[in-house]
Amino acid sequence: MTKKSKKNKKNKKSRKRFWPVILICLIFAGLFAFAGAYINNYPLSKDIKLVATRPKALKAKKTLSQKDIWGYPFAKCYTKQIKYLSGQRYGKTDICRRTYPKKSYFHDGWDFGWSEVGNKAAVLAVHPGTVKKIGYCTGLGYYVWVVSSDGYVEIYQEGFASRSDITVKAGQKVKLGDKLGRLTASHLHLGVTKTSSDYITKHGQPYKNYATDNGTWLNPMTLIQNSLKKQQETKEYNEKVASYNAKAASYNSTLASKKAKLKSEESKHLYHYVKNFIK
Known part of the structure; x- marks a missing residue:
């Protein structure tokens, strides 16, 4: 066998090994593309607007220095x-x-x-x-x-x-x-x-x-x-701050809970979708 024949044979073997790798990559790319499309159509995606909202920052209360405390x-x-x-x-x-x-x-x-x-x-x-x-x-x-x-x-x-x-x-x-x-x-x-x-x-x-x-x-x-x-002004301000902080804390807790739920549900559905897709 000539050197040229040996080289052509070797190239054919390399191409045979390369195509399965390309095919596997294409399969997984398609899998994740379809999974992403599925998730975007998942009902919990309606909560995306809420989940994307930032948590509310809590406000600090005012305090009076000693020089301002008289009665x-x-x-x-x-x-x-x-x-x-x-x-x-x-x-x-x-x-x-x-x-x-x-x-x-x-x-x-x-x-x-x-x-x-x-x-x-x-x-x-x-x-x-x-x-x-x-x-x-x-x-x-x-x-x-x-x-x-x-x-x-x-x-x-x-x-x-x-x-x-x-x-x-x-x-x-x-x-x-x-x-x-x-x-x-x-x-x-x-x-x-x-x-x-x-x-x-x-x-x-x-x-x-x-x-x-x-x-x-x-x-x-x-x-x-x-x-x-x-x-009196400080008292009234701090009462408003306390009310705001209570509402903000409740909002932040709800937001964190929905984020965790959404992440958990999406992970579950992605797992089952991939599992069913592979089958």
Whole structure:
């Protein structure tokens, strides 16, 4: 046999081996093409629109920082509309506060009378902080001096007839609404300032510049009412977020379940289709 004859014989054998491979590939290609067409016509394909939808992202709730957390010093202030007299309010009043070295009509805090908030009513912390000192001095009477970590200072004065009417101790941490004592004098004077070298006297009492409108003292009612408004807005927002998140979580759960079901059903039908096709 010549070399040419041997080569032709070898090529014929190679072609014989090649065609079965081509045929098998064509069979499987056709199989998957028909399977794909079958699946596309499968009834669960109606859920494709839902399955293709993305899960809903959950929203985060809002939180307030300490500087935004303020409240009234008496529970009745939340439920009773009180008309405070000029002399009770912060700022310029119609009552002379000091005559020396010159007359001053500036009121450095806010007065809450027992006839308005209730005699022996619980005195509540208006802002989170730590009790710095409990003391007594002329003009303030017995007082509770609280310093907050965000730089604010709160002085509760003139409202306690005796030391026993104060229930907190120096060094004690208080939260908004914690009881400090009970109102046994005619009124509680609430003063608020910021920590600085000018808010205390050289004797360590929290009342320097008490009759001077030099920016040392702040309006307690403005801080409280602005905070309550912000707290209410935050509460309402978080309620809406909670409602949205509950619905979104339910939607996401349904979506995940349908996706899993669709995947499972399609896998089963593909298996049976291929099995029947091969038979």
